Amino acid sequence: MVEVRLENLKKYFGNGKVKAVDGIDLTIKDGEFLVLLGPSGCGKTTTLRMIAGLETPTGGKIWFGDKDVTYFSPKDRNISMVFQSYAVWPHMTVYDNIAFPLKIKKHPKDEIDKKVKWAAEMLPIENLLDRYPAQLSGGQRQRVAVARAIVVEPAVLLMDEPLSNLDAKLRVAMRAEIKKLQTKLKVTTIYVTHDQVEAMTMGDRIAVMNKGKLLQVGPPTEVYLKPNSIFVGTFIGAPEMNLLEVSIKEKENGLVLEGTGLEITLPEEFRELLERYINKSVIFGIRPEHMTIEGVSTLEHVKRAREIEGTVDFIEALGTDTIVHARVGEGNLIKIKLPGHIPLEIGSKVKIVVDLDNIHIFDKTTENAVI
């Protein structure tokens, strides 16, 4: 169990042409479950591979506690890793797969046996120990890979999209199991995924990456409710956050967001932050679940709200939720997520209620959040 610290970590490929990881500073606390989240090609896997020692950094440092492990070979780092393809060795039985790391470290035989049984029980795969990986299903192989990773009681557990090859149902089940296992073992865990649901449900904290940069680090709810940029805001949440280009105007009743077909008066407390954007364009963001339609459903815990007018364009009935696509003004299409089944007619005029405490305003050029 150890704290992992990345210091200005960099990895360039092709003589610096491709900046896979471009200067990351991140501290993963002892025993924490940190999720590295980002789209494919954002550098999250490269970051993980550098922590594992499978990739040599171009610059920066990796600390495990007060030990600088930047140039240690993987075997000297006391880590474990679960690979995307499971990487269970096909020429060994499940037992031998799990026992392999211990055998290399020359543990006594009876101790190996005890530990393998313990790890197999945790997953649980005790009844599969004599089998070969080819005789197992994908989910079972995944369990073997996890058992092999925990059997050595690593200081740091690394997981590289371990669930992405499983079917949807199994993925949900494994998600909970891995999280429970990690809580029980209290091992510092770094988990790479592009699946925002995995990130939200599993992580103690989420680190969102894009184009080799670390954009935001924080607990899931914080990253979700207070995204610091357009990228983070739209990457997390389904359906995606609505984005509209609006301008900020000074009117008699205060600052107003003005766009085609909408006018939202802002509370006075935003003035200070928005002062320099008066008469300028900004990006207004609002999540589909932070709006409702008047007379249809109500938003709970909403203290302040504003209304805008729209026309129902399309309805997606998902069973548990209904997603209403509404046209606001010319060309602006926004999605509203409402719980339950909502019988609305296409083409009907509706009043959309916006939760003022959950609106986001982004700078148009830097794409960073202002509010």
Place this chain on the structure above:
Amino acid sequence: MNEETKFILKKLVFYAFIFTVVAWIVIPIIISTLYGFALPKDYYDPKKILPTSFTIKYVKTLLITLGALDGIKNSVIVALITIAISFALGIPAGYAVAKFIFPGKDTIKLSIVALRMFPIPVMAIPLVILYIRLHLIDTLLGVALAHTAMSLPFVVLITSSIFAGVSKELEEAAMVFGLTRLGSFFKITLPLALPGLAAAAMFTFVMSWNEVFVASILTLAHRTLPAQILSIMAGASGGAAPDYYKFAAAFIMILPAITFIFFARKYLVTMWGITLK
């Protein structure tokens, strides 16, 4: 023509084609095997298609009196040395080509193949002169070295496709769990590649076994089987050899190739880069 007859006709054409191809390959093999043991009067008899009386006389004479047995022994030694050297050099090269990205990789791959474009007869005289100077002429090691040069490109390409079939993550997992790169090669990659490598070894064996030109020009007293048979057939016995020796010789030559295919066909597919997954 309705759909059904069309379908049947298509099938017929298909099977006729398959039959022709198979017959093309199999008939000479069957004939050589049968005639190798048949009495000459049987295959000179126009009324007979298949021989009915057999003897091991000709095969025996060829093997013992005419020295084919020594040839077999020499061939086996040469083939084993060839396998040893070409694998010692080819496996690391194949591994590098399969697993690493390095500058000039494509050029190297291409030049490996291009090596095989040189017609060996062009190099015959310089090769013999070189061998005389190095005192390698008429030695089994000399033939094995020449065969190594010929089979190495294939060994590199074949082993690289075998190693490419062993996923990188399997090796990386071994490294994470406590092995060095070399250790993970020996404990993980090599065992997984072993069936394919065995097939590649057999392939090299047959290549060396069948090679006649280089073996003929480089040796005199220590001939490999094909070279030995060639000299028996074409002159050492004064003029062309009788047909029954030709058939017996054909049988002896074919045997290892057939045995090889029998054991290796399962892995041959992997060898050509189509990994079975």
